[in-house]
Each structure stands twice: as C-alpha cells, then as structure tokens.
Amino acid sequence: MKRFVRDNAIGLVFGLLFLIVLIGQAFAGLAVFNEMQRGTGLPDVSFWRYVTSASFGADVAENWQSEYLQFFLFIMLTVWLLQKGSPESKALDKPGRETDEEQKIGRFADDDSPKWARTGGWRTRIFSSSLGLVMGLIFLGSWFAQSVAGVAAFNEEQLSELQDPVSWGQYLLAADFWDRTLQNWQSELLAVASMAILAIYLRQRGSSQSKPVGAPHDATGVEG
Amino acid sequence: MIRLRCLTAAFLVWAVAGCSSVGDREAAASEVATRLHAAVDAGDGAAACAILAPGTVESVAEDEPCPEAILDKDLPRPGTVVETSVYGQWAQVKLSDDTVFLGAFPGGWRVVAAGCTPQASRPYDCTVQGE
Known part of the structure; x- marks a missing residue:
C-alpha cells in the first residue's frame, strides 16, 4: 500500500486535490447562484440542485x-x-x-x-x-x-x-x-x-x- | 465490455429521466400560465394572486389588494399554449395572445411576469411583474 502510494503519488495527489477543489468550487458557485436567485426574487436552491445545474x-x-x-x-x-x-x-x-x-x-x-x-x-x-x-x-x-x-x-x-x-x-x-x-x-x-x-x-x-x-x-x- | 454496456445503460436511463423531467416541468409551467389567465377571465382575483411569485404580488398590490388589482391589469383572455421553454429555475410560456415568465418555487411554478410584449433586443414589457 505504502509502495503503491509512493509509486503513484503524482496521480493520487492531483486527483485528490482536484476533488477537493471541485467541491470547493461547488460551494462557492452555489453561494453566487443563490445570490442571483435572491436578486430575482426566487428562493435559494439546494446543493444537489446546483451541482446538477x-x-x-x-x-x-x-x-x-x-x-x-x-x-x-x-x-x-x-x-x-x-x-x-x-x-x-x-x-x-x-x-x-x-x-x-x-x-x-x-x-x-x-x-x-x-x-x-x-x-x-x-x-x-x-x-x-x-x-x-x-x-x-x-x-x-x-x-x-x-x-x-x-x-x-x-x-x-x-x-x-x-x-x-x-x-x-x-x-x-x-x-x-x-x-x-x-x-x-x-x-x-x-x-x-x-x-x-x-x-x-x-x-x-x-x-x-x-x-x-x-x-x-x-x-x-x-x-x- | 460489460462495464461499457453498464455505462451506456446508465447514460440512457439518465438521459431519458432528464428528458421526461424537462417534459413534466414544461407541462407544469404551461398549466400554471393558462390557470392565471383562466382565473383572471373568471374574475377570481384570489386564485390568480395565489399563483403569482411573492415579489410580483407585492408589486401588483401596491395601491390596492392583489385580488382586485390583478383584475385591472388588462391581461389578455385565455389562449392556447404555443411554446414552452424551461431552463433551470425559469420558464417562459408563449400563449396565443401573451407571454408569461415563471420561476421555480418549493410548491411549483409561480408567475413572475405576465401580460408581456416583446421589445426588440430588450426585455419584454409586462403589465404584471415584480420589482
């Protein structure tokens, strides 16, 4: 396991960072989207609704x-x-x-x-x-x-x-x-x-x- | 090969579910838009106001209660649905004599603007709309 991680560290680390950053983008994007929703008088949307938008x-x-x-x-x-x-x-x-x-x-x-x-x-x-x-x-x-x-x-x-x-x-x-x-x-x-x-x-x-x-x-x- | 078949099947299920979902949402938006005109035509201001978005109710009820004010907005008589477009939280229903814009709310579609006439390269001009 340790050897596998060492031998594949570039792919694993960048893959993990990608997921973390994508989730971060989803939360930040949700906040921006809901600001626009409120600006047009519509209710906030859920996290799931946003990530499938x-x-x-x-x-x-x-x-x-x-x-x-x-x-x-x-x-x-x-x-x-x-x-x-x-x-x-x-x-x-x-x-x-x-x-x-x-x-x-x-x-x-x-x-x-x-x-x-x-x-x-x-x-x-x-x-x-x-x-x-x-x-x-x-x-x-x-x-x-x-x-x-x-x-x-x-x-x-x-x-x-x-x-x-x-x-x-x-x-x-x-x-x-x-x-x-x-x-x-x-x-x-x-x-x-x-x-x-x-x-x-x-x-x-x-x-x-x-x-x-x-x-x-x-x-x-x-x-x- | 089996994995590819599973992925293809999953994609088809997702695509069909997505299409039927859009179809359902279009039908629901069309139904609300026609219900607004039917309510106004029947003189039932309360029923018409019940399907307006909160911001639109507020705007309509500026000088008199919404159920009375909505009947004075000169909305066209009920017509047939010509085209419905649904994108995310918004829908547009084009009727034979009107264009209605709707927003998605927890209880379903609500009318944000109605009595709308197109303006070249500018937003529609609507007799009923929120601030």
Missing part, C-alpha cells in the same frame, strides 16, 4: 476544455516546435516525428515495449498518436459539453431578465460562448509560453519540469 456544468466544462486544449496543443506542437534552452523542448536536432529506431517501434521495439508499439500496422500508427488523440477528443467533448450546458445557463439568465431564450446554434455565435471560451484559452497559452521560456533561465532543484540547477541556460531537452 447547467450553470455549474458550464463553469466546470469551460475550464476542462481549455486545460485539455492546452495539453493537446503542447503535445502536438512540440513534435515540430523547439525552444532553445527549454526543458519543455526536445533537442534542437530532433524536430518532427523522428525515426522508428529513435521511437523504438516495429522491429526496433525493445522486449518490454508496449505490444501495440511492436506489432506495426494500424495498431502502431494509432498507438503512436494516442496521447494527442485522447487529449484532443477530451478537449472536443468538454468544449461541446460547455456549449450545451452554456446555452442552458445562458437561457436561464435570459428568462430571469424577461428575454427570449436562444437556440444552440445561435449560442455558438453569441458573445457569452466566446467570452467563456477565449478567456480560458488565453490564460492556458500564457502559462505554456511562460513555462517554456522561464524554465530556460530559472531552476527548481529536483523537479522533473526543470533542468538540473547547474545545467547551462542553452542546454535543450534536458530534464532534472
């Missing part, structure tokens, strides 16, 4: 989609894009998808390589892109969920202001949808750009995301 769903999904977009772009673009001196970049002489030998696939696979890396054909092609593919699909799924929950939350607000609701298609062109979407995208892109650049000159001793403290600023593709 479109308002909570849209707030959650809009953040999920941007996080998965960030990772999707980061995974895909760093195949070709490089950043001299950054531990987030591959070595400067390795842009692109690299050779089968470098990627240990097909006949170059090791004995302990995953089965789909060894078999070749469509299985290896899919497995070779599986990380980006799954991140991209989760991004599209959560962006779609944001649009569905978002239009319901937007229409609830429209009705509370004695205005007509809009269709899903109209909502995709509405300022509210793009405001929610773009405000999340810009922060994710800024975070990636700053991480890639700050990690050239700054160090965090012992972190897998940093170069070793003594590594030169122009050392690229080196992690601590």
Whole structure:
C-alpha cells in the first residue's frame, strides 16, 4: 500500500486535490447562484440542485476544455516546435516525428515495449498518436459539453431578465460562448509560453519540469 | 465490455429521466400560465394572486389588494399554449395572445411576469411583474 502510494503519488495527489477543489468550487458557485436567485426574487436552491445545474456544468466544462486544449496543443506542437534552452523542448536536432529506431517501434521495439508499439500496422500508427488523440477528443467533448450546458445557463439568465431564450446554434455565435471560451484559452497559452521560456533561465532543484540547477541556460531537452 | 454496456445503460436511463423531467416541468409551467389567465377571465382575483411569485404580488398590490388589482391589469383572455421553454429555475410560456415568465418555487411554478410584449433586443414589457 505504502509502495503503491509512493509509486503513484503524482496521480493520487492531483486527483485528490482536484476533488477537493471541485467541491470547493461547488460551494462557492452555489453561494453566487443563490445570490442571483435572491436578486430575482426566487428562493435559494439546494446543493444537489446546483451541482446538477447547467450553470455549474458550464463553469466546470469551460475550464476542462481549455486545460485539455492546452495539453493537446503542447503535445502536438512540440513534435515540430523547439525552444532553445527549454526543458519543455526536445533537442534542437530532433524536430518532427523522428525515426522508428529513435521511437523504438516495429522491429526496433525493445522486449518490454508496449505490444501495440511492436506489432506495426494500424495498431502502431494509432498507438503512436494516442496521447494527442485522447487529449484532443477530451478537449472536443468538454468544449461541446460547455456549449450545451452554456446555452442552458445562458437561457436561464435570459428568462430571469424577461428575454427570449436562444437556440444552440445561435449560442455558438453569441458573445457569452466566446467570452467563456477565449478567456480560458488565453490564460492556458500564457502559462505554456511562460513555462517554456522561464524554465530556460530559472531552476527548481529536483523537479522533473526543470533542468538540473547547474545545467547551462542553452542546454535543450534536458530534464532534472 | 460489460462495464461499457453498464455505462451506456446508465447514460440512457439518465438521459431519458432528464428528458421526461424537462417534459413534466414544461407541462407544469404551461398549466400554471393558462390557470392565471383562466382565473383572471373568471374574475377570481384570489386564485390568480395565489399563483403569482411573492415579489410580483407585492408589486401588483401596491395601491390596492392583489385580488382586485390583478383584475385591472388588462391581461389578455385565455389562449392556447404555443411554446414552452424551461431552463433551470425559469420558464417562459408563449400563449396565443401573451407571454408569461415563471420561476421555480418549493410548491411549483409561480408567475413572475405576465401580460408581456416583446421589445426588440430588450426585455419584454409586462403589465404584471415584480420589482
């Protein structure tokens, strides 16, 4: 048990923090929602009613989609894009998808390589892109969920202001949808750009995301 | 595979329950909206006021008791339901001659605004509504 926790600490700790923060968001969101309810003369809603509401769903999904977009772009673009001196970049002489030998696939696979890396054909092609593919699909799924929950939350607000609701298609062109979407995208892109650049000159001793403290600023593709 | 089937079944149950729940809520909102017009048409101000939201009752009863005041609001005669939209705690019922907005209360839907006419890109103008 102790060994399991040690060997899986990153996933476990971030998973636990995610749940704690999600519950915190639910309580804070409930307070805001009920303030608006009172403002329109309606009674407070229960915790359960709020966490199953479109308002909570849209707030959650809009953040999920941007996080998965960030990772999707980061995974895909760093195949070709490089950043001299950054531990987030591959070595400067390795842009692109690299050779089968470098990627240990097909006949170059090791004995302990995953089965789909060894078999070749469509299985290896899919497995070779599986990380980006799954991140991209989760991004599209959560962006779609944001649009569905978002239009319901937007229409609830429209009705509370004695205005007509809009269709899903109209909502995709509405300022509210793009405001929610773009405000999340810009922060994710800024975070990636700053991480890639700050990690050239700054160090965090012992972190897998940093170069070793003594590594030169122009050392690229080196992690601590 | 069994797990996938269970998840699919659970999703379908949830989706069907969600749809039927929305359908029930739409029907209930439509019923309250038509009941308001029927009560006013029958001259039963007390019955009409009983289905108004508290804030709306307060606003209607500013100068005279709600049961009398509501009858003077020139609400259209009862009509047929054209379209009902329910989103969260709010509903809109479009009738042949009126649009009614309702809010969710512990006892069911209550009318927040009625006698509403659309204004281009602005909130509806309603003869009956809360502050």
